[in-house]
Amino acid sequence: MIVALAGGVGAARMLSGLVQVAPPEQVTAVVNTGDDTVMHGLYVSPDLDTVTYTLAGMINPTTGWGLRDETWAAMEELRRYSDGRLAWFNLGDRDLGTHLYRTSRQREGAALSTVATEIAARWEVGVRILPMSDDRVETRVVLDEGTDGREVGFQEYFVGARHDVPIRGVHFAGIETARPAPGVLEAIAGASKVVICPSNPVVSIGPVLAVPGIADAVTARRAEVVAVSPIIAGRALKGPADRMLAELGHDSSVVGVARMWAPYAATLVIDTADAGMAAQVEAEGMRAVVGPTVMSGPDQAAALARLVLGANAAGGPV
Ligand code: FO1
Numbered sequence: 001m002i003v004a005l006a007g008g009v010g011a012a013r014m015l016s017g018l019v020q021v022a023p024p025e026q027v028t029a030v031v032n033t034g035d036d037t038v039m040h041g042l043y044v045s046p047d048l049d050t051v052t053y054t055l056a057g058m059i060n061p062t063t064g065w066g067l068r069d070e071t072w073a074a075m076e077e078l079r080r081y082s083d084g085r086l087a088w089f090n091l092g093d094r095d096l097g098t099h100l101y102r103t104s105r106q107r108e109g110a111a112l113s114t115v116a117t118e119i120a121a122r123w124e125v126g127v128r129i130l131p132m133s134d135d136r137v138e139t140r141v142v143l144d145e146g147t148d149g150r151e152v153g154f155q156e157y158f159v160g161a162r163h164d165v166p167i168r169g170v171h172f173a174g175i176e177t178a179r180p181a182p183g184v185l186e187a188i189a190g191a192s193k194v195v196i197c198p199s200n201p202v203v204s205i206g207p208v209l210a211v212p213g214i215a216d217a218v219t220a221r222r223a224e225v226v227a228v229s230p231i232i233a234g235r236a237l238k239g240p241a242d243r244m245l246a247e248l249g250h251d252s253s254v255v256g257v258a259r260m261w262a263p264y265a266a267t268l269v270i271d272t273a274d275a276g277m278a279a280q281v282e283a284e285g286m287r288a289v290v291g292p293t294v295m296s297g298p299d300q301a302a303a304l305a306r307l308v309l310g311a312n313a314a315g316g317p318v
Contacts, residue, residue: 007204024126
């Protein structure tokens, strides 16, 4: 069993590579739910949906989230009523079906993990998709607007403000009492390999490791844990990971990533662009494996998956 700790786009691509080199039924994704939000009364779980849609081959290629071949009639009607005030978070007409289903099932008493399994089955995704927890955890972002650091929800920061504002803190509301979703700890304990996907370390992987019990479970498997840096030559390929790391006092480099993941993973895969930093990564107590990490297409994702699955602390092929 391969277990992947996953956020959104980067993790979804990593998973699409893993299922090319391992049977999907042998892959379990433990997915961040800190981005989840209630919009117009509907429970929206972006990372669960991005992972599921990507593995189904149905992800919207333009946006990187939501469904392909999408239409936006409902949003256009909403925009006419509210002149955009209520329409800042775009929900496509097909994507709405997922949010209607998930929300209805939750009102019937179904757990997030139960619904995630039902949605994955509908899209015939062989990978087991687990939320990090069935309990509500909400990533909150403290903005660095001069003195009064306003606190906003993740989607307000990421979409509302287009993450175009410096932050001074991030915390996960509800994390103290959140329990790992059923199957998460067992999957990590029994995994032949645990992959920390190239997602935002602060707000995508961070919440997963912050669920009480998960960090210890991963640390216990440290020799089999391989992390892939989401930072290449100091930058994130997509999203605000590089800025958030710097704004929160981390080094926005593969060394900064190594410092964050060293307690959990024995190996860090870094891009060829950072080959010169390998010794500094190893000085942080991790083995550095250098290779192409930009997953520009399915072949690149499969190649990275082979590199990840072949890498381990001892450095030999597994
Ligand atoms: N991201 C945007 O930048 N703008 C949007 O309007 C937007 C809508 C949206 C709807 C459903 C969904 O699953 C994701 C959506 N996202 C949107 C992406 C989302 O904010 C991110 O996927 C994550 O939360 C960060 O990975």
